[in-house]
Every structure is written in C-alpha cells, then in structure tokens.
Amino acid sequence: MRPAPERASDRAYRVLRDEILDGLLPAGTVLLEVEQSARLGVSRTPLRAAVARLVADGLVAGRSGRGFSVTEMSVDSINDLYELREALEERAATLAARGADRSAFRALRERFLAAPALLEAGEHGIHEYYALIDEFDAAIDDAIGNSFLVGALDTVRTHLVRIRRVARGNPVRLRAAAAEHLLILDAIIDGDAALAAHATHVHLHLSRASVLAMLGANEPAS
Template identity: 55%
Template structure:
C-alpha cells in the first residue's frame, strides 16, 4: 500500500470513529511525523479527505477536521434518500434474489444482545450495502453512495446509543431485503424511505 493510501486510511478511520473530532487541527509537520510518512504523501491524503468534505484547509500547512451539525446531517440525508431509494428500485430489478433472501434471513436472526451483537450487525449492513451496489451495477450511482456513506459513519458516531432504534433498524433492513428478494421495486423504495426517515429523526433527536 502506498504511503499516501496508508495515511488516508488512518486519518479517515480516526475522523470517522471520533478520535479526531470536528475542529481538530492537523498540522502538516506533526501529522507526517505521527503517521511515519513524508509531507508529500500526507498532502495527498489530506487532499483526498478535503475532496470527501471531511477536512478543510485553513492555511498552506494547517488543515482542520470539518464540523458537522444538524443542518449538515439533514443535507446528507436529502442526498442519501434520493440515491438509496433509486438504488433500491434498481436492485429489485437487477439483483440476485437469492442473495437478498439470505440477507433477509440473517437480519431475521440478528442478535443485538450478543457479545459482538452491535458490531456484527454493522458488518451485516456493510454486506447488504455491497450486495446492493453489485445489484445496481451503476458505477456513478455507487460512487455517489460511497461518498455519502463516508459521512454516515461519522454521523452514526455522533448519535447516542439507542437500543430501541437499533432493534427497529434490524426490522427495517429485513423488510428492505425481503422486498428486494421478491423483486418488488415499489416496496423496496418505500421501505428504504421509511428507514431513512426514522434514522434521521433518531439522529437529530439524539444530538439535540
């Protein structure tokens, strides 16, 4: 892996998991030394993060992690809703019904109370997203979704834990997967819309 890729991956993880919270100053000299790379690959990594909208340059050698507030979250979900509802319709028409039926069964048996329950559920969602992307078979749409998901990881970390919401989310994903397995494009899009509405409402209530 190239030095710039390593630096990007590390900084991305740290921003998404909150180790580098909004407003953190990323000095070029300090970050290059901390990450064990020279300034050129660090600049490349910071440039990619800036393109993602996760950092902003304050001066030639100082970059900061961008803030995120309720208005930002609403805007992210506006884009997410347009993309994911379209993706659900396309996946229902083009996807592997058997693969989505298997995902539906896994959502039905997801155990959030287990020792690795929550992380296992997030891994299941990641698999669902990968299957959805493969079914859509549209590089432009999936590239746009990847950008939105980059921010969603960060947004999820801002919200307080809500066991009831996680349980509801499992049911919502199960319904979406079931609709995709049945090739019901209208139900898949509607179930996606309901899931996103509920997710946004919970996040905004959590940070208010």
C-alpha cells in the first residue's frame, strides 16, 4: 500500500522548520503570507496552519505590524532553555540508570570511544557525531518509559538544533562533550542513578557556559 500523500500544510511546516533549524531562515527573518505561499507553492490556508505549528514550537512569533518572524535565541532564552534541560535531562538520566536493559548504552559507549576520531574528520565527521548524540537521546527515551517526559524532551531538542550551529564551531568543546557523554553512559551502565544525574548536570553546565561565551555577553544567536 502506498503511503498517503503529504498534506500541503505538513509540507510547508516541514520545509519552514528545516530552513529555520538549518539557519537558512535566520533569526529575525520576516515571513510574509503572500511571499511564503508563492515560494512554497501552497495556498494561504495550509500556510497559516504550518505557521501556527511553528508558533507553538517557539520558532516563529507574530510581529507588531504584519506577518511573522523567526524568533531570536537571546542570552536570556538560552539560559531559560538550559534550566529546562537540566530538569528534564537529569531526571531522564536517573530513570535510564534505573532501567533493567542497558545493552543499547553499552553499544553506544563503544561508539563514543571513537568520537574524537570523528571530530577530526571535518564537517562530515561532526555530522556523524551529532547523529550519534541523537541515537544517545533515542536510547534515553526508550529507557525511561515516560511518554510525557519524552514529549517535553523532544520540544527542547528542537531548539537545541539551533544552538548546535554555535557549538559546532568549537572543536575543543565538542571533544570535551564527547568525554562527558562517556561519563553519563558509564553511570547508566553501572546503574548509578545519582552519578548519571550529576554527570548530566556537569555536561549541561559546561555546554551552556561554552555557548554563551561564543555568543558574547549581549549578542543574540541567529
């Protein structure tokens, strides 16, 4: 059976979301209804539905005049996001360490040992490294068995894609982050919930400090 064709609103949402997360539509970009409808080849009704979903994601906001614009990632918003990350990811690491099946984390540990070599392989290697982190996140989601927590984490990770564009310019930080992921994995594999939470806390603290340092004290992230 052939899959159902993609709805116009879903396609418009997917394209706009990808363009925002990839930086093709940077922060502050104005999205006018007529222009975007013509560019994406959809009518105004599905475009409005797509934009409404982007507003719910926090990627787009209404303008005081007309239309919408891509939201800024300010220093304040990054701090707010990391506060939420700490609460969610530390709890997720705790639950993962209490889980019975740790085989996925053992397999990931072997691959994270090779992360430094990936990070030396240029842009392609960095892309593979982030794909490995995505697999780590998926293993956490599978282990915690809490659909509400997984949903909240998914929302946070949407915004983390934008922050990654800042972090990927710092190879020293990326190598350190890979080592921090190994510590989290070791704690989960050992079933040490307190250490898993603490290692996650340290990782997020260092990650936030690095991102803010690269942005500068008062510059918004695009």
